[in-house]
Amino acid sequence: MLNRLQYISQGATIEDQLFNIHQALDHGCDWVQMRFKTAESTTELLKLAEATKMLCDEYLATFIINDAVLLAHEVDADGVHLGLTDMGIPEARSILGTSKIIGGTANTLEDILLHVSNGCDYVGLGPFRYTKTKDKLSPILGIEGYKNSMEQLKLQQIKTPIYAIGGIQLEDVSEIIATGIHGIAVSGLITESISKTKLITQLNEKLYGYVLV
Numbered sequence: 001m002l003n004r005l006q007y008i009s010q011g012a013t014i015e016d017q018l019f020n021i022h023q024a025l026d027h028g029c030d031w032v033q034m035r036f037k038t039a040e041s042t043t044e045l046l047k048l049a050e051a052t053k054m055l056c057d058e059y060l061a062t063f064i065i066n067d068a069v070l071l072a073h074e075v076d077a078d079g080v081h082l083g084l085t086d087m088g089i090p091e092a093r094s095i096l097g098t099s100k101i102i103g104g105t106a107n108t109l110e111d112i113l114l115h116v117s118n119g120c121d122y123v124g125l126g127p128f129r130y131t132k133t134k135d136k137l138s139p140i141l142g143i144e145g146y147k148n149s150m151e152q153l154k155l156q157q158i159k160t161p162i163y164a165i166g167g168i169q170l171e172d173v174s175e176i177i178a179t180g181i182h183g184i185a186v187s188g189l190i191t192e193s194i195s196k197t198k199l200i201t202q203l204n205e206k207l208y209g210y211v212l213v
């Protein structure tokens with residue numbers, strides 16, 4: 001089963017990225033998505049990916065890469081996350097094989113159904129609310145948007161794990177999970193937290209419904 005909490009990395013430089021990723025792992029995150037939009041070259045992306053791979057191996061954490069399928073293949077990451085304008089899931093699958101995780105972005109039920117029919121392993125459905133982390137946001141879904149999509153998926157007996165994303169705060173998690181959503185993907189919440197161990201423990205308690213030891 002896929003973990004319920006995914007940390008999406010932040011940082012303008014390799015050093016900031018690595019610091020934030022290391023912090024998240026050290027305080028209990030077990031799934032990192034490397035998202036480095038300000039990388040100046042493919043060499044920088046490769047350097048960060050290699051370093052993140054080593055860290056995630058050390059912490060026994062899942063490591064996926066945003067957008068870059070060939071890079072994920074090159075560093076033997078656990079998978080990729082692909083947006084609506086990134087490489088298609090069938091092509092990514094043919095490069096990465098069946099053992100790797102492929103996630104896809106959705107904003108509508110139609111997006112979700114397309115990803116499911118293309119064999120994605122999970123869907124990131126968002127944005128939940130406005131966030132400054134990503135430019136050019138799709139229309140905001142709010143809790144009602146999640147309720148509607150999850151009801152339709154239940155009717156169609158679709159069990160692909162769906163992750164909520166976009167501006168999520170600790171206080172939002174219980175009502176999000178109550179819709180049938182599998183997990184959450186967060187960036188700013190963890191990066192900016194000054195008590196990360198407490199935050200991640202509280203997130204996991206809400207996501208898994210019991211206290212993790």
Ligand SMILES: Cc1ncc(COP(=O)(O)OP(=O)(O)O)c(N)n1
Pocket residue numbers: 006008033035066067081082083084086103104105106123124125126134163165185
């Ligand atoms: C878990 C998860 N869900 C959605 C996204 C957004 O991906 P994308 O639409 O490709 O946008 P960018 O992240 O590339 O700006 C995501 N990264 N992760």
Ligand SMILES: Cc1nc(C(=O)O)sc1CCOP(=O)(O)O
Pocket residue numbers: 008105124125126127128130131132133134137138165166167168185186187188189
């Ligand atoms: C990367 C990303 N994708 C989104 C989408 O809606 O597809 S929202 C988002 C940003 C997530 O970061 P934060 O937790 O800081 O809001």
Ligand SMILES: [Mg+2]
Pocket residue numbers: 066067081082083084086
């Ligand atoms: Mg993308």
